[in-house]
Amino acid sequence: MVLFAGRVFKRLIHPGSNWGVLTDRKSLMPEFSLLLGDRRAGYSSMSGIPGVRERTLIAVKPDGVHRRFVGEIMQRFERKGFKLVGLKMLQAPEELLSQHYQDLRRKPFYPSLLQYMTSGPLVVMVWEGHNVVRTSRVMVGDTNPAEAHAGTIRGDFSIHISRNVVHASDSVEGAQREIQLWFHGKELMD
Ligand code: TYD
Secondary structure, three states: OHHHHHHHHHHHHOOOOOHHHHHOHHHHHHHHHHHHOOHHHOOOOOOOOOOOOOEEEEEEOHHHHHOOOHHHHHHHHHHHOOEEEEEEEEOOOHHHHHHHOHHHOOOOOHHHHHHHHOOOOEEEEEEEOOOHHHHHHHHHOOOOOOOOOEOEHHHHHOOOHHHOOEEEOOOHHHHHHHHHHHOOHHHOOO
16 A cells, blocks of 8 residues: 555656546556456465455345345445455255354244245355455444444345345354355355
8 A cells, every 4th residue: 555655656746747647547557456456467365465365255135136236235345346256146045044044043033034034035245355354244234224324235225133135244254154155166266
């Protein structure tokens, strides 16, 4: 980031430079690509930014699919700068959901959660990028949409905890477990 800011500053103060330099997309691309983890610019996983290849599992739940929010949700993650590395649509088997929600099996709401999650197809995705687990939890918002801030997915598109549109892994370890549960290694882009 410091390197990037330094280069832009140097160009701005360089004799003969003008504001047009900021639209010189080609010459600035490597710096942007570095931040976005883009390998085409020659920056691989060895970019030096810690956690740049962190991954998380995001799932649009049946109510989100039914209400046509898949595109909106994907767009939010793309615009933020994260990279889509896995995507599938499926009717989730109960067994898979019971593993996914293994910590909630004894909760009173578990049977209705299972019923809801099997009521229609899910769109399950893996997103990659710096700090993606924590940032995506912020973008998704509080579990209870009544508490979720406006501007978050749940804050904008839902009103009840039992229909909260989207799932996001809540820790790096949880994300690794969930990604392995929902995807085979070969289904993920590297
Ligand atoms: P949880 O893992 O606690 O939240 P989050 O999805 O934010 O990680 O709960 C999983 C899902 O269970 C939650 O998204 C919605 C549902 N749920 C209920 O239906 N009622 C409840 O009281 C809670 C806590 C969760």
